Amino acid sequence: MRATIGWLLLSRFLLSLATLLFVATAVFVITNLLPGDVAQELLGQAATPEAVAGLRTALGLDVPPFQRYLAWLGKLLTGDAGLSLVNGQPVAALIGSRLGNSLILAGVTALVAVPLALTLGITSAVWRGSLYDRVVGASTVLVVSVPEFLVASAAVLIFAVHLQWVPALSQLGRINGLFDAIRVFALPVMTLTFVVVAQMARMTRAALVDVLSSSYVEMARLKGASQMRIVLWHALPNAIGPIANAIAFSLSFLLGGVIIVETIFNYPGIAKLMVDGVSTRDLPLVQACAMLFCAAYLVLVTAADVAAILANPRLRQG
Amino acid sequence: MAAIADTRPRRTRNLTRIIAPVIVIAWLLVAVFGPAIAPYDPAAIQDADLFEGFSAKFLLGTDYFGRDMLSRIIAGTRQTLGIALVATSLAVTTGLMLGLAASAIGGFFDAALSRFLDALISIPSKMFGLVVVAAFGSSVPVLILTLAIIYVPGCYRIVRSVAVNVAALDFVVAARARGEGTFYIMTREILPNMVSPVLADFGLRFIYVVLLLSSLSFLGLGVQPPQADWGSLVRENISGLAYGAPAVVLPALAIASLTIAVNLSIDAFFSGRVREGVH
Numbered sequence: 221m222r223a224t225i226g227w228l229l230l231s232r233f234l235l236s237l238a239t240l241l242f243v244a245t246a247v248f249v250i251t252n253l254l255p256g257d258v259a260q261e262l263l264g265q266a267a268t269p270e271a272v273a274g275l276r277t278a279l280g281l282d283v284p285p286f287q288r289y290l291a292w293l294g295k296l297l298t299g300d301a302g303l304s305l306v307n308g309q310p311v312a313a314l315i316g317s318r319l320g321n322s323l324i325l326a327g328v329t330a331l332v333a334v335p336l337a338l339t340l341g342i343t344s345a346v347w348r349g350s351l352y353d354r355v356v357g358a359s360t361v362l363v364v365s366v367p368e369f370l371v372a373s374a375a376v377l378i379f380a381v382h383l384q385w386v387p388a389l390s391q392l393g394r395i396n397g398l399f400d401a402i403r404v405f406a407l408p409v410m411t412l413t414f415v416v417v418a419q420m421a422r423m424t425r426a427a428l429v430d431v432l433s434s435s436y437v438e439m440a441r442l443k444g445a446s447q448m449r450i451v452l453w454h455a456l457p458n459a460i461g462p463i464a465n466a467i468a469f470s471l472s473f474l475l476g477g478v479i480i481v482e483t484i485f486n487y488p489g490i491a492k493l494m495v496d497g498v499s500t501r502d503l504p505l506v507q508a509c510a511m512l513f514c515a516a517y518l519v520l521v522t523a524a525d526v527a528a529i530l531a532n533p534r535l536r537q538g
Numbered sequence: 539m540a541a542i543a544d545t546r547p548r549r550t551r552n553l554t555r556i557i558a559p560v561i562v563i564a565w566l567l568v569a570v571f572g573p574a575i576a577p578y579d580p581a582a583i584q585d586a587d588l589f590e591g592f593s594a595k596f597l598l599g600t601d602y603f604g605r606d607m608l609s610r611i612i613a614g615t616r617q618t619l620g621i622a623l624v625a626t627s628l629a630v631t632t633g634l635m636l637g638l639a640a641s642a643i644g645g646f647f648d649a650a651l652s653r654f655l656d657a658l659i660s661i662p663s664k665m666f667g668l669v670v671v672a673a674f675g676s677s678v679p680v681l682i683l684t685l686a687i688i689y690v691p692g693c694y695r696i697v698r699s700v701a702v703n704v705a706a707l708d709f710v711v712a713a714r715a716r717g718e719g720t721f722y723i724m725t726r727e728i729l730p731n732m733v734s735p736v737l738a739d740f741g742l743r744f745i746y747v748v749l750l751l752s753s754l755s756f757l758g759l760g761v762q763p764p765q766a767d768w769g770s771l772v773r774e775n776i777s778g779l780a781y782g783a784p785a786v787v788l789p790a791l792a793i794a795s796l797t798i799a800v801n802l803s804i805d806a807f808f809s810g811r812v813r814e815g816v817h
């Protein structure tokens with residue numbers, strides 16, 4: 221059986237790699253589909269044909285598309301994402317200066333969100349059908365059905381405008397000490413936490429409820445075990461796989477949420493960098509950021525699948 | 539996102555069965571008759587302060603430019619619902635045709651198409667939108683096509699799996715035994731038995747499309763000025779957030795009321811058919 225599980229994991233990894241290659245191809249094709257000429261666009265209509273031709277050569281646009289694709293892919297693998305069309309700086313350096321900020325934001329959110337979501341999900345499953353369960357269920361559905369910027373605006377209105385606990389904008393440069401850090405990170409992290417927790421708590425509850433309907437839980441109940449004991453002792457250990465799956469999958473919602481959150485709070489992260497790149501149509505920057513986001517997404521989705529594979533008892537035995 | 543779980547008592551459930559579709563229909567009517575019911579010209583600057591609150595003259599206050607917020611939301615309704623409805627219809631029709639074709643033809647065609655569309659799903663929807671807008675700029679046709687392409691694979695998956703299941707049922711086997719052609723079986727036997735899952739899927743896709751369109755517009759990469767959909771309205775008034783101006787929150791609430799109402803309506807009409815994640 222061990223051979224089977226190894227084989228499954230290997231094929232899952234290969235599939236992820238193939239998917240990443242597909243994503244890279246899709247990003248390249250979309251950004252090169254336009255018949256218009258980047259060189260012409262950069263220099264404007266008044267440019268001389270010689271200048272345009274010169275820039276075309278400099279940007280490598282005179283090479284056939286497939287060759288350009290291979291060159292782009294090869295450079296990307298070595299961490300060379302080209303030069304920004306807007307300010308001529310290396311894209312890798314631009315991303316490098318912002319990546320840390322985004323990772324901190326995502327990391328702090330995960331630290332807050334995962335325990336919170338597990339608590340909410342597990343307690344709702346324990347008190348299934350109670351008023352508490354219904355309130356948690358309805359609120360999580362509410363959060364996942366509304367746009368992230370509504371959650372963010374509501375958080376600003378309540379905590380920055382009415383209660384005045386925290387500033388509405390992130391100013392990373394002016395952090396002095398822990399208290400300042402908490403004030404700056406509070407709103408972005410809170411908004412992202414809402415988005416992630418809603419999804420994660422729902423999936424955690426569903427995973428536990430699923431296990432709770434199995435026959436050995438029925439047996440424990442007939443023996444007279446308490447609801448708390450049944451959930452924590454009998455059901456939870458068997459739901460760890462699906463819950464790990466839920467955590468990894470829900471964290472992928474961070475990637476979408478972070479785009480909105482960094483924009484609304486003016487947070488100097490990589491998502492804000494990408495959105496600015498899209499408005500100025502800085503294609504090399506957008507390509508690199510997109511690949512980074514898609515790769516992170518694939519890693520999380522793959523991790524979710526791996527958790528599900530490892531948790532399958534039929535594969536684990538033997 | 540999934541449709542809402544049935545954890546409420548029966549009476550509130552019956553109430554939402556009525557209220558939710560009424561809200562959806564009301565927004566549709568606003569989209570159709572918008573200009574006729576708007577109190578002011580949405581583009582006209584009124585004799586008012588910026589970010590004014592609720593008043594008898596300007597029911598929902600004014601925006602960052604001193605324009606009537608109610609009229610701007612009404613005008614935005616047509617943009618949001620119009621673009622979202624066209625994009626969703628395009629996505630569901632394409633998904634339906636491809637899904638039916640895949641289940642009917644099977645073999646290599648089915649396998650290749652399924653693999654390709656599965657790979658497409660692995661690009662997060664906002665990322666796909668951003669890359670397309672970076673390459674092509676933002677315009678209504680680009681937005682509609684992009685939103686449609688993003689949601690074809692999900693619809694295809696559902697249609698294909700339902701069609702494969704229906705195709706195994708006795709009446710289809712009987713039709714095949716009678717010697718009916720593939721096209722007849724597809725359109726007369728299988729299609730009529732897929733109406734409710736496809737309609738429920740249409741509702742869910744519509745919600746995703748509205749949310750994604752609003753997000754793109756909120757980032758300034760969706761509907762472009764002078765036109766404004768609900769997402770653009772939130773963006774252009776965002777500076778009022780610090781003063782707690784209603785102009786920021788109202789368009790966002792409009793989006794929420796629409797998506798939640800559609801969600802509840804799907805639940806009321808097709809209880810527990812299509813459940814699926816979104817990102």
